[in-house]
Amino acid sequence: xxxxxxxxxxxxxxxxxxxxxxxxxxxxxxxxxxxxxxxxxxxxxxxxxxxxxxxxxxxxxxxxxxxxxxxxxxxxxxxxxxxxxxxxxxxxxxxxxxxxxxxxxxxxxxxxxxxxxxxxxxxxxxxxxxxxxxxxxxxxxxxxxxxxxxxxxxxxxxxxxxxxxxxxxxxxxxxxxxxxxxxxxxxxxxxxxxxxxxxxxxxxxxxxxxxxxxxxxxxxxxxxxxxxxxxxxxxxxxxxxxxxxxxxxxxxxxxxxxxxxxxxxxxxxxxxxxxxxxxxxxxxxxxxxxxxxxxxxxxxxxxxxxxxxxxxxxxxxxxxxxxxxxxxxxxxxxxxxxxxxxxxxxxxxxxxxxxxxxxxxxxxxxxxxxxxxxxxxxxxxxxxxxxxxxxxxxxxxxxxxxxxxxxxx
Amino acid sequence: xxxxxxxxxxxxxxxxxxxxxxxxxxxxxxxxxxxxxxxxxxxxxxxxxxxxxxxxxxxxxxxxxxxxxxxxxxxxxxxxxxxxxxxxxxxxxxxxxxxxxxxxxxxxxxxxxxxxxxxxxxxxxxxxxxxxxxxxxxxxxxxxxxxxxxxxxxxxxxxxxxxxxxxxxxxxxxxxxxxxxxxxxxxxxxxxxxxxxxxxxxxxxxxxxxxxxxxxxxxxxxxxxxxxxxxxxxxxxxxxx
Numbered sequence: 158x159x160x161x162x163x164x165x166x167x168x169x170x171x172x173x174x175x176x177x178x179x180x181x182x183x184x185x186x187x188x189x190x191x192x193x194x195x196x197x198x199x200x201x202x203x204x205x206x207x208x209x210x211x212x213x214x215x216x217x218x219x220x221x222x223x224x225x226x227x228x229x230x231x232x233x234x235x236x237x238x239x240x241x242x243x244x245x246x247x248x249x250x251x252x253x254x255x256x257x258x259x260x261x262x263x264x265x266x267x268x269x270x271x272x273x274x275x276x277x278x279x280x281x282x283x284x285x286x287x288x289x290x291x292x293x294x295x296x297x298x299x300x301x302x303x304x305x306x307x308x309x310x311x312x313x314x315x316x317x318x319x320x321x322x323x324x325x326x327x328x329x330x331x332x333x334x335x336x337x338x339x340x341x342x343x344x345x346x347x348x349x350x351x352x353x354x355x356x357x358x359x360x361x362x363x364x365x366x367x368x369x370x371x372x373x374x375x376x377x378x379x380x381x382x383x384x385x386x387x388x389x390x391x392x393x394x395x396x397x398x399x400x401x402x403x404x405x406x407x408x409x410x411x412x413x414x415x416x417x418x419x420x421x422x423x424x425x426x427x428x429x430x431x432x433x434x435x436x437x438x439x440x441x442x443x444x445x446x447x448x449x450x451x452x453x454x455x456x457x458x459x460x461x462x463x464x465x466x467x468x469x470x471x472x473x474x475x476x477x478x479x480x481x482x483x484x485x486x487x488x489x490x491x492x493x494x495x496x497x498x499x500x501x502x503x504x505x506x507x508x509x510x511x512x513x514x515x516x517x518x519x520x521x522x523x524x525x526x527x528x529x530x531x532x533x534x535x536x537x538x539x540x541x542x543x544x545x546x547x548x549x550x551x552x553x554x555x556x557x558x559x560x561x562x563x564x565x566x
Numbered sequence: 567x568x569x570x571x572x573x574x575x576x577x578x579x580x581x582x583x584x585x586x587x588x589x590x591x592x593x594x595x596x597x598x599x600x601x602x603x604x605x606x607x608x609x610x611x612x613x614x615x616x617x618x619x620x621x622x623x624x625x626x627x628x629x630x631x632x633x634x635x636x637x638x639x640x641x642x643x644x645x646x647x648x649x650x651x652x653x654x655x656x657x658x659x660x661x662x663x664x665x666x667x668x669x670x671x672x673x674x675x676x677x678x679x680x681x682x683x684x685x686x687x688x689x690x691x692x693x694x695x696x697x698x699x700x701x702x703x704x705x706x707x708x709x710x711x712x713x714x715x716x717x718x719x720x721x722x723x724x725x726x727x728x729x730x731x732x733x734x735x736x737x738x739x740x741x742x743x744x745x746x747x748x749x750x751x752x753x754x755x756x757x758x759x760x761x762x763x764x765x766x767x768x769x770x771x772x773x774x775x776x777x778x779x780x781x782x783x784x785x786x787x788x789x790x791x792x793x794x795x796x797x798x799x800x801x802x803x804x805x806x807x
Contacts, residue, residue: 170679171679174668174672178667178668472663473665475663476663476664476665476676477676477680478648478651479622479624479651479657479663480651480652480657480676480677480680480726481648481649481651481652481653481677481680481681481730482648482652482680483644483645483648483649483680484644484645484648485645486680559624560619560624560625563624563659563663
């Protein structure tokens with residue numbers, strides 16, 4: 158028993174020597190496995206990270222969230238987006254009364270501008286909303302107060318700042334009560350929002366200025382229509398009901414005949430999540446199949462090289478057999494070489510995969526998690542590929558006739 | 567009374583080439599005692615290579631028996647023959663057959679890697695070192711075959727053949743790739759090893775080389791034509807480093 162263990166050790170030494178004698182070829186052989194394993198790990202980790210990040214940001218949208226966009230208008234039978242929004246602030250105002258399943262409603266008007274505070278300036282997006290907005294988005298102020306209904310009615314020049322804007326305009330952190338200038342219009346900072354983080358597109362949600370929608374429409378954007386209506390349903394189970402009510406209400410308000418398409422679109426939080434999950438799933442399947450193909454190609458590469466290696470080393474095999482190597486020894490040697498190539502390739506692949514995942518995670522600020530399961534899986538697959546594709550060449554080597562092998566030129 | 571190392575009787579080997587049967591060996595009887603230095607001579611096609619393959623346990627006879635060191639090896643399967651080759655036969659080939667990119671000492675250690683004895687690393691090393699010393703290559707353990715001359719490579723091969731202390735050294739045209747001076751050196755090594763008691767079987771078609779053996783067997787058409795005890799030529803100068 159001790160002897161056979163020792164002989165296995167010897168075979169290992171023999172195999173390792175053969176690999177190290179052909180470094181470049183060994184590295185090239187490993188490449189397919191490296192890419193395959195790296196891919197699997199990165200895809201799984203990034204996929205998981207993306208899913209988590211999407212879940213987090215979709216939840217950060219708020220609870221029972223519904224968005225209403227201005228939609229396609231039908232003109233002479235052709236469905237086109239005219240560029241002119243079909244939604245008005247009045248659409249939003251009447252909604253709560255007409256749709257009982259709706260808890261909160263806020264119009265949204267977007268603009269972008271360079272914001273100036275003293276010597277500092279910062280380019281950011283400006284969102285005009287109503288006082289329901291913090292309730293819809295579950296987004297509270299950390300300092301000061303949100304603006305009031307009076308501010309909205311009066312189109313008061315007040316603003317609530319996102320965290321990133323505060324960091325850039327008020328490095329000392331003391332923003333509340335200060336005056337900022339947006340497009341040369343002075344605004345009083347009444348509050349600072351809690352930190353919210355990135356959204357699902359990787360955009361920083363804290364890089365924003367929130368003001369009454371009336372103010373943004375009149376003083377900044379010069380718009381008469383609004384860009385979006387954000388709604389929160391009374392409860393999760395009433396999201397669908399709320400959507401139906403909103404649909405009926407808006408169609409009536411916009412005088413859309415039965416059978417005609419609506420001039421607005423609605424997306425609930427759930428639908429957004431589903432769409433995201435779907436595209437994420439497609440992407441992940443695609444990448445995983447690339448990884449699988451890469452592993453397969455890597456395996457064929459190993460088999461190819463091992464077959465060449467067996468032919469090239471026929472003489473060596475003959476010598477080994479003449480001095481007492483059994484078929485089993487030769488089989489084990491070549492199998493060991495193949496498996497070592499696959500495993501070393503797998504290890505390098507794991508390293509690259511983990512590095513790539515962490516890199517992407519750092520870059521996109523996603524919570525990347527490299528699961529031990531994905532490492533074990535891809536590593537196991539690599540080893541299996543080595544055994545599977547190494548076996549045929551190894552068996553071929555072990556069945557050579559020593560006399561022919563010795564005579565081989 | 568020296569023991570019998572090789573006992574061959576009625577040995578026949580038939581190759582089938584399609585429809586035609588070729589009798590490469592046709593009822594060969596041969597016995598070799600311990601300590602003998604035997605040369606098998608004959609032109610190509612005489613059956614000497616076939617005989618060598620069977621004596622070397624690389625091949626099996628079609629009929630007849632072959633006892634090596636009192637063991638009947640004529641019926642053994644592939645793996646059993648591999649074990650016998652490892653333990654009882656030391657091969658020296660015409661083209662040296664060393665592993666390229668492998669140092670001299672690693673080449674010599676090779677048979678011990680496959681042995682049944684389970685040599686430890688240190689023991690392997692010591693045995694290989696001693697074996698290289700016996701063929702006059704002390705100090706060249708770490709040289710690669712490409713750094714050695716033909717004669718030196720053949721000496722490494724002899725060291726490799728010796729290292730497991732086999733029952734016979736089986737040399738197949740060991741000087742075929744060497745010039746005459748180096749050939750003389752190599753034959754001198756075989757003679758010296760034989761003087762120390764090692765049984766040597768040499769296969770050659772060169773009468774000059776056969777002269778170094780104590781006994782010469784001539785083969786023709788798969789049969790032994792005659793079997794003579796020669797007067798054994800010695801190298802002009804025993805150049806031993």
